[in-house]
Amino acid sequence: MKKRPLWEELGLPPPAKKPAAKAATANPEREEAATAQLRTNCTRTIKTALCSETAHQTQDTDAAGVEATGGEDEGDTPDVTGLAEDIEAALFHHHGSKPGPEYKAAARLLVASLKRNADLRGQVVSGAVDPAALVAMDSRQLATSQQQQEFAHLKDKALQRVTVVGSGASGTLTTEYACKKCGGNNCNYIESGRRDIGKSETWGSKEGATTNRVVTCLGCGHRWEVGLFE
Numbered sequence: 001m002k003k004r005p006l007w008e009e010l011g012l013p014p015p016a017k018k019p020a021a022k023a024a025t026a027n028p029e030r031e032e033a034a035t036a037q038l039r040t041n042c043t044r045t046i047k048t049a050l051c052s053e054t055a056h057q058t059q060d061t062d063a064a065g066v067e068a069t070g071g072e073d074e075g076d077t078p079d080v081t082g083l084a085e086d087i088e089a090a091l092f093h094h095h096g097s098k099p100g101p102e103y104k105a106a107a108r109l110l111v112a113s114l115k116r117n118a119d120l121r122g123q124v125v126s127g128a129v130d131p132a133a134l135v136a137m138d139s140r141q142l143a144t145s146q147q148q149q150e151f152a153h154l155k156d157k158a159l160q161r162v163t164v165v166g167s168g169a170s171g172t173l174t175t176e177y178a179c180k181k182c183g184g185n186n187c188n189y190i191e192s193g194r195r196d197i198g199k200s201e202t203w204g205s206k207e208g209a210t211t212n213r214v215v216t217c218l219g220c221g222h223r224w225e226v227g228l229f230e
């Protein structure tokens with residue numbers, strides 16, 4: 001036997017349900033449409049990024065001859081529509097098939113990387129890197145080879161010196177930094193070398209950083225780099 005709710009007995013309209021929950025379930029069609037729209041936009045942006053090669057090459061005639069990427073005649077642009085769709089689908093899937101903030105952030109990073117990194121773009125367009133592999137890459141893997149080399153170089157140097165630091169030979173104790181992992185501020189640091197200001201497009205450091213400092217937390221061993229400005 002069913003009890004009439006109070007609002008009905010009193011002749012009142014039914015109370016509003018929780019608005020958030022209602023919005024999420026009550027309008028699946030609108031949500032689906034919004035998701036579809038977002039994904040379409042994303043696909044289009046990826047496609048534009050994939051195409052940036054042609055525009056870049058024709059404009060950039062004084063590329064200092066560092067990379068001789070020949071063989072591509074004008075008007076011979078490969079159709080990347082299908083590829084852009086595949087990449088978007090892989091990206092969407094990779095982020096739980098939800099159009100959430102991770103998906104959006106990953107899409108932005110991917111597009112920026114494809115525009116900036118001609119090598120990566122070439123590998124993607126040629127199929128050497130397939131969509132699933134591409135969307136699984138982190139920001140380091142998406143970086144240009146120049147950035148990667150600089151980073152690897154930096155890392156090598158840092159590791160060598162940290163080994164020395166570990167044996168107590170050098171390194172400077174400091175409480176100037178706070179460790180992100182354990183919150184401690186007993187650290188030591190080493191300078192990981194001066195950088196060439198001319199090509200200082202590097203990890204996490206702003207343009208113009210002239211030195212990198214590698215800081216090691218003495219509490220937990222967490223290690224990070226800080227760009228210094230002189």
Ligand SMILES: [Zn+2]
Nearest residue numbers: 179182217220
């Ligand atoms: Zn720590």
